[in-house]
Amino acid sequence: MADESNATNDNIMKFQDLLRELFQFDCADLDFGIYRIMNHKRDAIERFITEQLPASVAAELDSGPLAQQAQAATKLAEAAQSIRSVAPNAIGDDGVLAEQFHDSDAGQQYLQAQARVAGSSRSRGAAETAIYNHLYTFFSRYYDEGDFISKRRYSRNQRYAIPYNGEEVYLHWANSDQYYVKTEEHFRNYDWTAPNGVSIRFRLQIVDVEQNNVKGDKRFFLPLVDEAEWDAEVAILTVPFEYRPLSSFEKTRYGSQAQDRIIANAVETLPSLLGHAPNALAALISEHRRGANGESVSNLQHHLVRYTRRNNSDFFIHKDLAGFLNRELDFYLKNEVLSLDEVANAGENMADGWFQQLRLIKAVGGKVIDFLAQIEDFQKMLWEKRKFVTETQYCITLGNIDAAFYPEVLTNDMQWEEWQELFSIDGNDRSVAFLQTNPTLVLDTKHYSADFAERLLASFAYLDGMTDGVLIHSENWQALGLTAEKYANSVQCVYLDPPYNSKTSEILYKNDYRHSSWLSLIDNRITISSHYTTATGSHIVAIDENEQIFLGQLLAYRFPGNNNVCVSIIHNKKGIQGDHLSYNHDFAYFSIPKALKSTHGRPIMEDDWEYIQLRKWGRESERFTAKNCFFPIFVQDGELVGFGDVC
Numbered sequence: 001m002a003d004e005s006n007a008t009n010d011n012i013m014k015f016q017d018l019l020r021e022l023f024q025f026d027c028a029d030l031d032f033g034i035y036r037i038m039n040h041k042r043d044a045i046e047r048f049i050t051e052q053l054p055a056s057v058a059a060e061l062d063s064g065p066l067a068q069q070a071q072a073a074t075k076l077a078e079a080a081q082s083i084r085s086v087a088p089n090a091i092g093d094d095g096v097l098a099e100q101f102h103d104s105d106a107g108q109q110y111l112q113a114q115a116r117v118a119g120s121s122r123s124r125g126a127a128e129t130a131i132y133n134h135l136y137t138f139f140s141r142y143y144d145e146g147d148f149i150s151k152r153r154y155s156r157n158q159r160y161a162i163p164y165n166g167e168e169v170y171l172h173w174a175n176s177d178q179y180y181v182k183t184e185e186h187f188r189n190y191d192w193t194a195p196n197g198v199s200i201r202f203r204l205q206i207v208d209v210e211q212n213n214v215k216g217d218k219r220f221f222l223p224l225v226d227e228a229e230w231d232a233e234v235a236i237l238t239v240p241f242e243y244r245p246l247s248s249f250e251k252t253r254y255g256s257q258a259q260d261r262i263i264a265n266a267v268e269t270l271p272s273l274l275g276h277a278p279n280a281l282a283a284l285i286s287e288h289r290r291g292a293n294g295e296s297v298s299n300l301q302h303h304l305v306r307y308t309r310r311n312n313s314d315f316f317i318h319k320d321l322a323g324f325l326n327r328e329l330d331f332y333l334k335n336e337v338l339s340l341d342e343v344a345n346a347g348e349n350m351a352d353g354w355f356q357q358l359r360l361i362k363a364v365g366g367k368v369i370d371f372l373a374q375i376e377d378f379q380k381m382l383w384e385k386r387k388f389v390t391e392t393q394y395c396i397t398l399g400n401i402d403a404a405f406y407p408e409v410l411t412n413d414m415q416w417e418e419w420q421e422l423f424s425i426d427g428n429d430r431s432v433a434f435l436q437t438n439p440t441l442v443l444d445t446k447h448y449s450a451d452f453a454e455r456l457l458a459s460f461a462y463l464d465g466m467t468d469g470v471l472i473h474s475e476n477w478q479a480l481g482l483t484a485e486k487y488a489n490s491v492q493c494v495y496l497d498p499p500y501n502s503k504t505s506e507i508l509y510k511n512d513y514r515h516s517s518w519l520s521l522i523d524n525r526i527t528i529s530s531h532y533t534t535a536t537g538s539h540i541v542a543i544d545e546n547e548q549i550f551l552g553q554l555l556a557y558r559f560p561g562n563n564n565v566c567v568s569i570i571h572n573k574k575g576i577q578g579d580h581l582s583y584n585h586d587f588a589y590f591s592i593p594k595a596l597k598s599t600h601g602r603p604i605m606e607d608d609w610e611y612i613q614l615r616k617w618g619r620e621s622e623r624f625t626a627k628n629c630f631f632p633i634f635v636q637d638g639e640l641v642g643f644g645d646v647c
Contacts, residue, residue, distance in 0.1 A: 399439025
């Protein structure tokens with residue numbers, strides 16, 4: 001019985017540790033965003049894990065059919081002990097009582113208890129262990145490094161199943177029911193406190209980020225351990241950081257997986273510099289947790305990893321976590337807890353106990369799901385909430401501006417400096433005549449006072465009608481959501497140039513679902529952008545070979561009424577894969593409503609398409625266009641009116 005009790009306690013603790021991971025208890029030191037909300041609920045969650053959960057399971061096991069079956073198992077064990085005390089060999093290893101003992105009082109008690117047990121009952125401890133094991137198995141199966149991924153098992157012996165509802169064709173990917181949230185560089189300072197009271201502060205000194213979507217070398221967080229400062233009076237250790245590309249020497253030194261190696265170097269070096277500060281040293285090297293392989297993870301290593309990943313790992317938000325987990329829990333209970341073979345072998349007397357166990361697992365699992373869903377729904381609310389417009393500026397050509405504003409334009413140095421930089425104008429000729437003879441010069445209101453901008457905008461009778469272009473600097477999903485109502489059903493063409501997910505432009509997926517993460521990223525944005533297009537509006541998406549097949553499947557799935565055509569775009573350039581065999585082409589998918597007429601491969605005449613000009617683009621283009629192998633798109637009066645077939 002002692003071994004059984006120890007096994008039960010081990011399984012309870014294992015499940016409780018999993019719950020603390022699910023609720024991100026190791027983030028208790030963080031005080032921003034969702035972690036701040038978590039901290040408010042942490043006490044309630046801890047009470048549920050340590051007090052309410054074990055109490056509710058124990059109360060259920062002490063009542064109903066499970067209690068009766070456990071009591072029957074206890075009585076069977078007592079009867080067996082009574083018989084063996086008189087005749088040690090009266091009961092075989094298979095539990096069968098020798099026939100000569102059947103008529104004795106002890107034998108009758110044993111046989112009656114054996115009939116009630118029906119050969120399959122478990123003790124209370126075994127039943128409790130089974131319940132915690134099932135709860136642990138279920139939640140650990142679906143949880144994957146901060147996200148919940150669909151991993152529905154079809155049966156114990158077969159692979160995963162997908163939530164298929166009888167469609168003729170159904171496209172599914174692991175993250176299809178989640179928002180893919182791209183991280184931007186937050187660069188918040190990061191503070192944490194060690195158990196001995198020492199505070200550690202990570203502070204960024206240099207931040208070198210990509211500008212204007214111009215991609216350059218990958219950036220890394222580099223702790224400047226030699227410049228760490230220890231203030232013994234207030235027990236604060238400050239570690240400065242840089243965020244920048246690596247130098248040539250650093251690239252050679254750290255090689256592949258550079259960020260992990262940078263962290264490993266800091267974990268080794270920083271403590272060696274703090275021999276004069278024993279409290280700070282203890283704070284860094286104390287064990288924070290055990291890794292997956294049982295290795296010790298220090299406080300310093302844990303927080304360095306968390307800090308760097310927080311700024312550089314994309315994540316998911318489930319669109320309906322409660323519905324998803326409740327459906328999956330029902331499926332799990334029916335397929336893996338309720339074993340028809342075991343129920344049949346146990347007999348009818350055991351059925352009530354099985355169903356009580358099902359209800360108990362569902363009740364406990366439901367409470368955990370409720371807690372998780374509250375947190376996830378809050379994140380979803382923040383993500384879907386329309387964001388504030390922090391700044392609005394207008395670019396207006398001088399030909400549309402009343403001459404009454406010219407004197408203020410003439411004296412604005414920042415505007416003239418911008419014109420000189422962008423258009424190479426003569427900055428010495430600051431005259432009204434110059435402004436009048438250059439009506440296409442663009443005035444940018446960011447260079448002027450709020451009063452000037454308000455007066456200028458008020459001078460237009462119909463500002464929206466005159467505005468013929470909108471440029472939004474934002475996370476793209478948020479920008480689409482903000483403007484969806486205003487531009488609904490009014491856009492003729494949506495062009496997307498997503499990350500290709502190649503080695504040089506790989507998205508920052510945080511689990512092993514590289515293609516699934518990419519599909520969620522694109523699907524989230526295609527779905528919302530589809531509300532912008534008119535009945536004849538089209539989507540054009542650029543892509544390369546890494547995701548070309550999956551993109552085609554997604555477009556066919558989301559736009560089943562369209563002609564979804566993939567066009568190969570040939571480049572006369574050296575491929576990124578090397579000097580020899582390499583890709584030298586990209587693709588463009590055209591998702592075009594069938595209302596637009598196809599030319600069905602009719603000959604392309606020079607009057608319709610100046611294909612001779614295409615030959616000037618490069619030798620590959622010349623070779624293919626000479627054979628008429630290109631995809632003509634016909635535009636009339638600024639609108640797409642037809643397309644051709646590949647010849």
